[in-house]
Amino acid sequence: MLSSTLVLVLCLVGFALIHSLLASLPVKRVIRRSLGSKADSLYMPVYNLIAVITLMPLAYLLYENPGPLLYIIPSPWRWFMVAGQVIALIVGPRALRDAPHRFRLPAQLSAPNTSEAGHLDIHGIYRWIRDPFLLSGLVIMWLTPFMTTNLLVIYILTTIYLIIGSLHWESRLVAQFGDEYRNYQKHVHRIVPRLKAYYEQ
Template sequence: MFASIFILVLCLAGFAFIHSLLASLPVKRFIRRSLGSKADTLYMPVYNLIAVITIIPLVYVLYKYPGEFLYVIPSPWRWLMVAGQVVAFIVGPRALRDAPHRFKLRAQLSAPNSPEAGHLDIHGIYRWIRDPFLFSGLVIMWLTPFMTTNLLVIYILTTVYLVIGSLHWESRLVAQFGDQYRDYQKHVHRIIPRLKPYYEKE
């Protein structure tokens, strides 16, 4: 049991290291210097592809060594949980579509409040929640209708990693958009969606 948990933690640590390294500003600056304007269109697809490839070993080891079952949710509750996961899966692509300017290398690497940094432009799902990726990730994990010992360990560690990553991402958004984002933070929760949509002040 402990051996399988150790291997799983190593796989997760490897994924987190590669994922964080590629998301760091120094690496992004190096990529943009090397590729020029092509980096703006190539970075996100390649980044996502590498993320998928590097998480495969973790998924495989977890499949081979799931650990002891802690619980299995019976029907019909399990299908309600699966329905929640499906909704959460839709949130990620929607979040990218609603704020593509947040993920452009040129904007992320620009000086705060510069024309290249752009305007915050809050619309779509961001009117309800500041970090839809964190929200969807937590929902997908914790609405899994069964739980094993090894899965629980990975979910706990992944939750910590996602929360820390979200805080780091928000610090970049504050640097990029300044007071616009600080005002936005006062009105919209980072994880828990609002009941009413937020509308940016003109």
């Protein structure tokens, strides 16, 4: 019989495969060819919905089989950790609002340095950090005020997946925006926020 940890890892791998496949440019091209301009407004909501649905089995199994408890952070420190998680939860929607052009299908599927690729247009949270999604994901996970063996395994693997995904995402942004994004990379860290806001040169 498979151990609970192995089942959880298999569920996470399944989610990662589906998530990565749907985020790939070849699949996005097929979707846009099939749906036309409707894909531009439907892709992100459907993509996020599928992500939530495919995460639900993992969350349920982790709830049912957390594994041995490793630690619980006592009060009042746990509330500081929870507050950090709440702040990180706000970052995701803010990051989408501050750079919607990065997630539009026509821009992602366009050739570099074309009118469809658009301008990098750095503002909002991106003046302090290049990948707020990566930072918020790491904060939400690792500020959990308790830890079990199975949760630790999932968090370690998810951290690796998020970092690899961030590197892949940045390679797309370099392809889309070219030297404009390379210059931005020189001034703004991917994970550690700047103390002073960056403004495009």
